[in-house]
Amino acid sequence: MPFEPAPALPDWLEPQLPHDRRQYRLVQGVDAGRALHFIDHGDRDATAVVMLHGNPTWSFLWRKVIDRLPRRRCVAPDLLGLGLSSKLARIDDHDIGRHAEALVELLDALKLPRYVLVGQDWGGAMLTAIGRLRPQQVAGVVLANTSVLVPTRPRTTAFHRFARMPWVSDLAFRGLGVPQSMLWTAQGDKRSLLRGVSARAYRWPLRRIRDRVAPLALARMVPDHPDHPSMEPLRMGQAWIEGFDGPMALVWGTRDPILGRALSRHERAFPRAPVTVTRAGHFLQEQVPGALAVAIEDVIARSAAPPQAR
Numbered sequence: 001m002p003f004e005p006a007p008a009l010p011d012w013l014e015p016q017l018p019h020d021r022r023q024y025r026l027v028q029g030v031d032a033g034r035a036l037h038f039i040d041h042g043d044r045d046a047t048a049v050v051m052l053h054g055n056p057t058w059s060f061l062w063r064k065v066i067d068r069l070p071r072r073r074c075v076a077p078d079l080l081g082l083g084l085s086s087k088l089a090r091i092d093d094h095d096i097g098r099h100a101e102a103l104v105e106l107l108d109a110l111k112l113p114r115y116v117l118v119g120q121d122w123g124g125a126m127l128t129a130i131g132r133l134r135p136q137q138v139a140g141v142v143l144a145n146t147s148v149l150v151p152t153r154p155r156t157t158a159f160h161r162f163a164r165m166p167w168v169s170d171l172a173f174r175g176l177g178v179p180q181s182m183l184w185t186a187q188g189d190k191r192s193l194l195r196g197v198s199a200r201a202y203r204w205p206l207r208r209i210r211d212r213v214a215p216l217a218l219a220r221m222v223p224d225h226p227d228h229p230s231m232e233p234l235r236m237g238q239a240w241i242e243g244f245d246g247p248m249a250l251v252w253g254t255r256d257p258i259l260g261r262a263l264s265r266h267e268r269a270f271p272r273a274p275v276t277v278t279r280a281g282h283f284l285q286e287q288v289p290g291a292l293a294v295a296i297e298d299v300i301a302r303s304a305a306p307p308q309a310r
Helices: 059-067 096-110 123-133 158-163 168-175 180-186 197-206 213-220 231-243 260-269 289-303
Strands: 003-005 021-025 035-041 048-052 073-077 115-121 138-146 248-253 275-278
Touching: 021 096, 035 059, 035 096, 048 059, 048 096, 048 123, 059 073, 059 197, 059 289, 073 096, 096 123, 096 231, 115 123, 115 289, 123 138, 123 231, 138 260, 138 289, 158 168, 158 213, 168 213, 180 197, 248 260, 248 289, 260 275, 275 289
Parallel strands: 048 073, 048 115, 115 138, 138 248, 248 275
Antiparallel strands: 003 021, 021 035, 035 073
16 A cells, blocks of 8 residues: 555654654656655544645644644645655756655545645745646645745845855755754744754754755755746746635745745735735744644635635
8 A cells, every 4th residue: 555654753753743644655657666754634524734845844844833723634745855755866856846746646645625735935836836736626825935936037045056066065965964954044033943852853854964965956946047947847836826716825934034035026926815924034834833823724714715705
């Protein structure tokens, strides 16, 4: 059977992640045989909320939000190469389409009739790719410190330019464990990820040098020119979400040095979406999980209302 027990957690981490977890063995495509680890917590008959993380985190990022959604079924997968999912050996193994196909196979296997998609960081691009592939299943959308809008002339941050520097970026990402060792620098409250069990939990799945391909690969997946391979799937995802007529919400941490300023263009693009502005940083799930849970519940309520009442 494709579904298997989840990998065990170390004793220091297990109390921090008491949620139901499983593993799905992919059966289709180039990644057949590889495993996706995921949280699948809550009432199987309840409304499903699919939570999508980005670089370089894993489903652990959503634990506080899940705790605030006791009436929902929360599904939070680890992207291939990250968390407890199977690792991919090469940087070129990572692209939006390949990740999306694996996620869609998992969601199809779970037989979720409809679901609310929540995306942060690269989770936004995964969200739009899933929506494009399975539009009838998407009941609502929550965007959180991500970008689903493709600029005409892509501009990258200093971090992403550094990721393209030969040799030195490999040394930093693979040898020194960047950026998972530096997540606190992107937070509004640096203490939220500076030290302690949470900070260690993000480093643990990538503790072996050979497993540190994905953070560098996903950093290089951010487009830096109009012909970058990510541009076309991002454009297709943008076209889907711009045409999505279901309920949507934006939850943003304005102290995010990476995507904090992206809020204004998303507000303009999605004027019907309620906006929750916080002083959180990039990984706002750690700082304002309650705000995310409230927005998710609001989207679920509006998804059940008649179209004219949304």
